[in-house]
Amino acid sequence: MNRLGVATACLVGLFFFATPVSAQQTSRCADCHFAQNNVPAPDHLFDWDRSPHARNNVGCEKCHGGNSTVFEAALAHRGILNSGNAKSPVNRANLPATCGGCHVGPFVAFQDTRHFELLKTGDSHGPTCSTCHDAVAGNLLSPAALEKQCSHCHGAKEVAPRAERARNARAMYESLNAVREQLKLANAMIKKVDDKTRRASLLDEYEQASVPMTRAINAGHKFVYAELDEHLKIAQVRVEKLMSRIANRGN
Ligand code: HEC
Ligand code: HEC
Ligand code: HEC
Ligand code: HEC
Ligand code: HEC
Numbered sequence: 001m002n003r004l005g006v007a008t009a010c011l012v013g014l015f016f017f018a019t020p021v022s023a024q025q026t027s028r029c030a031d032c033h034f035a036q037n038n039v040p041a042p043d044h045l046f047d048w049d050r051s052p053h054a055r056n057n058v059g060c061e062k063c064h065g066g067n068s069t070v071f072e073a074a075l076a077h078r079g080i081l082n083s084g085n086a087k088s089p090v091n092r093a094n095l096p097a098t099c100g101g102c103h104v105g106p107f108v109a110f111q112d113t114r115h116f117e118l119l120k121t122g123d124s125h126g127p128t129c130s131t132c133h134d135a136v137a138g139n140l141l142s143p144a145a146l147e148k149q150c151s152h153c154h155g156a157k158e159v160a161p162r163a164e165r166a167r168n169a170r171a172m173y174e175s176l177n178a179v180r181e182q183l184k185l186a187n188a189m190i191k192k193v194d195d196k197t198r199r200a201s202l203l204d205e206y207e208q209a210s211v212p213m214t215r216a217i218n219a220g221h222k223f224v225y226a227e228l229d230e231h232l233k234i235a236q237v238r239v240e241k242l243m244s245r246i247a248n249r250g251n
């Protein structure tokens with residue numbers, strides 16, 4: 001095989017390896033974009049390939065539109081607008097609605113914010129979904145990385161200086177991670193419980209502790225953290241009670 005052949009085989013191999021069979025059948029967009037070496041935004045393509053979106057069959061068309069069943073570029077691209085166009089679903093102002101179609105919890109909370117107001121009024125100084133999660137990668141920022149992200153705009157010399165907002169965000173998510181770790185530990189311990197009835201009952205309690213956790217993560221998208229804190233405290237009380245029940249084999 002010549003070098004080009006090897007490179008193509010690698011690319012194709014990488015793609016088919018990482019993509020579930022059903023995605024190959026339902027979306028041709030990525031097939032073609034991976035097969036070309038001069039398509040725009042190659043990094044974006046690889047970010048998609050490694051993302052929870054690719055793993056869960058969220059194809060290109062789910063964010064960009066277009067016709068994903070055809071392999072002819074002009075037909076496939078019909079209706080697709082560059083992200084610079086105000087009507088594009090991937091324009092930064094429209095991302096909350098586009099991403100929010102699937103991620104309802106974060107979207108509902110986000111709609112309640114000054115950040116969303118800025119986007120709606122065409123003010124480009126606020127963040128949108130991709131500011132913290134990347135356009136396609138679905139990254140989750142660590143508390144330290146989040147503090148940095150807030151500081152890009154709320155740091156001392158930036159557009160909306162309020163340094164305590166960034167510090168506060170970091171502190172909130174450090175607490176959230178601590179409770180999340182406890183939940184993980186509880187889950188691992190429950191799996192080792194032999195008695196079926198007791199295991200099912202503990203698992204039920206685990207689920208009930210997880211609900212306020214999800215609510216806290218969603219409420220974080222208000223960026224004012226009173227509500228996150230409220231849900232997190234409920235999750236913490238529940239997980240502590242659960243841990244002591246696990247430790248106490250009698251019940
Ligand atoms: C047969 C090959 C092929 C298919 C199928 C295809 N594309 Fe493309 N796409 C290209 C090429 C080549 C370019 C760069 C040249 C151009 O803009 O037409 C491109 C460009 C793009 C752009 C950039 C447009 C811009 O305004 O900058 C987007 C977004 C895009 N494609 C998304 C998609 C989506 C979503 C699908 C499926 C619904 C898809 N493509 C299907 C080959 C393809
Ligand atoms: C989760 C949503 C999402 C998915 C899935 C997605 N994209 Fe994108 N894409 C975006 C966003 C948002 C932008 C805007 C650029 C930015 O903010 O960096 C973008 C930008 C682009 C661009 C640059 C042109 C432009 O309009 O800015 C191309 C080309 C592109 N995407 C192709 C693809 C292809 C091909 C796939 C599938 C392999 C894909 N995208 C999957 C959200 C997505
Ligand atoms: C068509 C539905 C769909 C769209 C549109 C979509 N996503 Fe996703 N997203 C998913 C699925 C499915 C997953 C993987 C399962 C999960 O973690 O919820 C996921 C995962 C994620 C994750 C990781 C969650 C975790 O717990 O690890 C983030 C962050 C994310 N998406 C953000 C975005 C952003 C930002 C956009 C818009 C640019 C977007 N998504 C658009 C369906 C979608
Ligand atoms: C200023 C930063 C920021 C912005 C803007 C932002 N998020 Fe998030 N998002 C976060 C943080 C922080 C988390 C929690 C990370 C963790 O769980 O450790 C998160 C979590 C998520 C998750 C995972 C939810 C789960 O249950 O695990 C999804 C999905 C998501 N965001 C989608 C969105 C969408 C959609 C938008 C736009 C409407 C958005 N985010 C805007 C910071 C942001
Ligand atoms: C891309 C820039 C940008 C990023 C990133 C950003 N913000 Fe903002 N934020 C703004 C702007 C601009 C305003 C409006 C001016 C103001 O109120 O100070 C604002 C307003 C706010 C407000 C005021 C809300 C109200 O109701 O008055 C809070 C609170 C806030 N941001 C918290 C945060 C936190 C916490 C983070 C990080 C998780 C963050 N922001 C990330 C730009 C940003």
